[in-house]
Amino acid sequence: AQSVTQLDSHVSVSEGTPVLLRCNYSSSYSPSLFWYVQHPNKGLQLLLKYTSAATLVKGINGFEAEFKKSETSFHLTKPSAHMSDAAEYFCVVTLRGSTLGRLYFGRGTQLTVWP
């Protein structure tokens, strides 16, 4: 069985300070992991993905995430928050394989950035 837990429903940071959005997953097999971002009244957009290569994955807008199998985590980080980063972030897991199966979405983390 697969599932995703986003540990914080809301995170607030000041502009210029680091961002940490936490995600833990449960997967019986080798997972593919993703982070998506959703700005208000928009669809979801891919930030980054992990498949099977480097465990530290770099994405758009300065975000990165590290796959830690021993901790079953895939936390999203950014060294310095910008006002435009305020959005909702979703961690996603799917089973890596020959066919695309069901994707499991976390409940989302709302990021607020204070000036």
Next chain:
Amino acid sequence: DAGVIQSPRHEVTEMGQEVTLRCKPISGHDYLFWYRQTMMRGLELLIYFNNNVPIDDSGMPEDRFSAKMPNASFSTLKIQPSEPRDSAVYFCASSPGTGGSGANVLTFGAGSRLTVL
């Protein structure tokens, strides 16, 4: 490519009316997904297709909901009759599948915001 195109962007209807949401996936994408997003339940997968064939419709709430994909470039999600609890944002997404640089990546449309009065 214009991305995933959804219509209408906004729909307001009265309880009991039929609602049809439409989606045009990215050309060449073999997978199409329908999701529903609400504050209470978050993002829920309703159904997904592979090569126009429904693969998993276990998320479809009840018989009032139906989805079709008559060809590779068009899908519909229909609610008949609609109820106030169906009010949500409905997203369509497509994916090229498991191969290439876009493997397993979903591209989402902008969504259709449905309000049932």
